[in-house]
Every structure is written in structure tokens, then in C-alpha cells.
Ligand SMILES: *[C@@H]1O[C@H](CO)[C@@H](O)[C@H](O)[C@H]1NC(C)=O
Ligand SMILES: *[C@@H]1O[C@H](CO)[C@@H](O)[C@H](O)[C@H]1NC(C)=O
Ligand SMILES: *[C@@H]1O[C@H](CO)[C@@H](O)[C@H](O)[C@H]1NC(C)=O
Ligand SMILES: *[C@@H]1O[C@H](CO)[C@@H](O)[C@H](O)[C@H]1NC(C)=O
Ligand SMILES: *[C@@H]1O[C@H](CO)[C@@H](O)[C@H](O)[C@H]1NC(C)=O
């Protein structure tokens with residue numbers, strides 16, 4: 593892996609995809625990536641807390657108890673660093689998490705551990721528990737897993753983000769042989785495809801169902817600009833989530849949906865390529881970027897590119913198109929957000945603009961940035 597990394601560097605960050613050369617941002621493999629991440633890893637608060645986002649001015653991390661939907665990202669970043677440079681961070685993983693629904697993200701470090709040691713029982717148990725926690729939130733009348741708990745349990749809210757949970761159901765199914773978990777994932781994805789994704793490929797953040805009838809009560813936004821707008825990070829989760837569903841099931845509707853969501857995302861970028869926090873947020877006052885949405889989309893587009901390449905015959909032009917679009921997104925948004933002087937790798941992340949939480953470093957933006965660097969090394973292993 594290290595050899596490949598050096599090879600990538602020695603090619604002066606030129607990535608060759610189907611005869612097209614697109615230059616990678618040099619920051620992707622900067623020594624600052626490892627030094628910043630490892631410095632934070634070696635000075636985590638005790639009892640254990642993990643970084644989630646930074647302040648807006650100095651870029652210093654703010655730490656939170658590991659019982660949040662974001663708790664898996666910092667440890668997962670360490671696994672990505674380990675994969676990249678054979679580093680072996682010694683950071684204990686917290687398994688006592690009560691979040692319940694954002695379990696896909698929480699499972700990342702444990703899934704990473706299983707790639708190193710498939711027999712690690714702690715990691716197997718954690719993955720299976722996250723999957724069964726999620727399965728327990730499945731309502732067969734609605735056909736989805738519940739996202740947020742609401743004051744009135746009849747109001748069954750489902751967020752587009754939860755497409756990112758479905759992977760843990762497949763991982764657990766592969767560990768246990770329990771196909772019910774896959775059926776739940778397929779049902780959730782089908783309903784999301786019908787009700788969250790609009791005809792033009794854009795998406796609602798939240799769909800609220802009646803838990804007793806399964807009927808849609810409302811479609812609206814929580815973190816986006818308006819009920820009819822497209823919150824960028826949600827759109828990115830959709831690109832990744834439907835590409836992933838296609839990978840697991842080969843149902844062509846998922847591939848078509850991933851393409852439609854990718855097209856909407858890419859065709860609505862401003863000419864400078866900077867991802868705004870919401871596609872439809874007004875231009876004035878200047879709309880904050882969301883570098884975390886950009887990085888999530890980069891990873892989703894890489895996954896989509898791999899699905900195009902997996903078709904028979906391989907869709908080489910489709911694969912090259914998404915790969916190049918992802919690299920351009922990575923380059924434009926890294927140029928904006930890379931901050932050597934901050935503790936986070938990237939700035940210009942927007943956690944929740946309606947709550948005034950914008951323009952910070954964010955742990956999942958950094959995670960998907962590091963993972964994009966690793967994905968590129970992997971993609972380079974099998975050049976077209
Ligand atoms: C797990 O978290 C719950 C709720 O925060 C707490 O009550 C419990 O003591 C914790 N258990 C362990 C083993 O840390
Ligand atoms: C097993 O995985 C857990 C994380 O899930 C890790 O903390 C632990 O060190 C691993 N155990 C061994 C023996 O590698
Ligand atoms: C499979 O998973 C579902 C959902 O967690 C659970 O209800 C069921 O008992 C599991 N089946 C087996 C055979 O363990
Ligand atoms: C889910 O959607 C796929 C693809 O459209 C379809 O083949 C499958 O029958 C659907 N399954 C369920 C349970 O709705
Ligand atoms: C949900 O459906 C039930 C049964 O038709 C109905 O009584 C209830 O008012 C509905 N709730 C909402 C919020 O639509």
C-alpha cells in the first residue's frame with residue numbers, strides 16, 4: 593500500500609482514467625494529514641470523547657461523549673490512516689452507543705476491524721448489534737426503518753441520510769446468514785427511492801409516514817434551506833447509498849437512481865465547483881459551502897464509477913465520467929477548504945445551517961477526505 597502511495601506521489605498526482613489525466617490535489621497525501629490526525633489521536637480526553645466539529649475561527653476540535661451519530665468517524669479515520677501507512681493507532685473503541693438509527697456510520701470502525709481480523713468477536717458483536725438495533729426500528733407497514741424518535745410515535749420520520757445505514761445490514765447478514773436484514777435494507781431503499789427522490793433526481797431530506805397506515809403525511813426539510821430545496825449532504829448520501837444498494841443487489845433501478853441523483857448534484861454545482869450547503873440556498877448573502885457534502889459526494893461518485901465499471905460489458909465512459917467528476921470535486925473543494933493551521937484537515941463544513949452551525953471543520957468531512965485518498969490508491973491498482 594505504501595509502495596502504491598509513493599507511486600501515486602511520484603506520478604506528481606496524475607491519475608489516469610481511461611486515457612484522461614486529471615490531477616489530484618497534492619493535499620490529499622500531505623504529511624499534515626497523518627500528523628494532525630495522530631496528534632489528536634494521542635491526546636483524546638479521558639474518559640473517551642471524540643472530535644465532531646471545530647469552532648469557526650481557530651479551527652480547534654470540540655469533543656463529545658461517544659454516544660452520538662458521529663462517534664464512529666474519528667476511529668474510522670484512524671483505520672483509514674492505518675490502511676494507508678501501516679500505522680497502528682491504539683485507540684479504544686466505544687461500543688456503548690444508544691443512538692439506534694445512525695448505526696451505519698457507527699459501525700465503520702468495527703467493519704474496518706473485521707477487514708483486518710474477521711474473527712475479532714468484539715467487532716462482530718458490535719456490527720451484529722448495530723444491525724439488530726436498526727432492524728428493531730423497521731416498520732413493515734411503512735416499509736422503512738425509523739429515523740428520529742418523535743413525540744407522537746404515529747409520526748414516522750425517515751431521513752435520506754439513512755441510506756447510509758443499509759451497509760451494516762448487509763455486513764451483518766454476511767456474518768450471520770440472516771437474510772431478513774437484507775430484506776429490510778431492500779424495502780427501506782425502495783421506499784426511499786419512491787418518496788425521497790424527486791422526478792428530477794433531487795431529494796427531500798425528510799419524509800414523514802403514518803406509522804399505522806404507511807401513508808406519506810409530509811415531505812420536508814430539517815437541515816436544508818426549504819421543503820422544496822435539496823440539502824447537499826443528503827443528496828450525497830443518496831448517491832452513495834443507491835450505488836451501494838446496486839452493488840449488493842444488482843437491481844438496475846438502484847443504479848438508475850444513483851445516476852439521477854449524481855446528475856442532479858453535478859449539474860447544479862456553481863461554475864467554481866464549490867458545493868453549497870444547499871443546492872437552492874440563495875446566492876446572497878454568500879451561501880456557506882459544505883466541504884463535508886463535497887467529500888461524501890466524492891466517495892459516492894467513486895462507488896458509482898465502480899458500479900459502471902462492473903457492468904458487462906464495462907461502462908468505461910460512465911465510469912470515467914464519474915471518476916473525473918469526483919476528482920474535480922475533490923480538487924475544487926480541497927482548494928477552498930484545506931487549512932494547514934486548523935486542527936481539522938478541512939474547513940468550510942456546514943453541520944446545520946438553520947441552527948447557525950456553518951463554516952467549521954467536521955469529523956465526517958475529514959473522514960471522507962482521507963477515505964477518498966485511499967479509494968484513489970485502490971482504483972489505481974486496477975487502471976482501465
Ligand atoms: C452505557 O451508557 C448508558 C447510557 O449512557 C449508561 O447508563 C451505562 O452505564 C453505560 N454502560 C457502560 C458499560 O458504560
Ligand atoms: C478487536 O476489535 C476491537 C474493536 O472492535 C479492538 O478494540 C480490539 O483491539 C480488537 N482485538 C484484537 C485482539 O485485535
Ligand atoms: C434475523 O434478524 C431479525 C431482525 O433483527 C430478527 O428478528 C430475527 O430473529 C433474526 N433471525 C435469526 C434466525 O436470528
Ligand atoms: C425493490 O425494488 C426492486 C427494484 O426495483 C424490485 O426488484 C423488488 O421487487 C423490490 N422489493 C420490494 C420488497 O419492494
Ligand atoms: C394515521 O392514520 C390513522 C388511521 O387512519 C389516523 O387515525 C391518524 O389520524 C393518522 N395520523 C396522521 C398524523 O395522519
Ligand SMILES: *[C@@H]1O[C@H](CO)[C@@H](O)[C@H](O)[C@H]1NC(C)=O
Pocket residue numbers: 810811812813819
Ligand atoms: C415544511 O413542511 C412542514 C411539514 O409539512 C410544514 O410544517 C412547514 O410549514 C413547511 N414549511 C413551509 C415554509 O412551508
Ligand SMILES: *[C@@H]1O[C@H](CO)[C@@H](O)[C@H](O)[C@H]1NC(C)=O
Pocket residue numbers: 839840895898
Ligand atoms: C460490493 O459488495 C461486495 C460484497 O457483496 C464487497 O465485497 C465489495 O467491496 C463492494 N464493492 C464496493 C466497490 O464497495
Ligand SMILES: *[C@@H]1O[C@H](CO)[C@@H](O)[C@H](O)[C@H]1NC(C)=O
Pocket residue numbers: 648866879880881882939940951
Ligand atoms: C470558507 O471558510 C472561510 C472561513 O474559514 C470563509 O471566510 C469563507 O467565506 C468560506 N467560503 C465558503 C464558500 O464557504
Ligand SMILES: *[C@@H]1O[C@H](CO)[C@@H](O)[C@H](O)[C@H]1NC(C)=O
Pocket residue numbers: 851900903907909910911913
Ligand atoms: C454508462 O454510464 C452513463 C452515465 O451513468 C449512462 O448515461 C449510460 O447510459 C451508461 N451506459 C450503459 C451502456 O450502461
Ligand SMILES: *[C@@H]1O[C@H](CO)[C@@H](O)[C@H](O)[C@H]1NC(C)=O
Pocket residue numbers: 877878879880945948949950
Ligand atoms: C452562518 O452561521 C451564522 C451563525 O453562526 C449565522 O449568523 C449566519 O447567518 C449563517 N450564514 C448563512 C449565510 O446563513
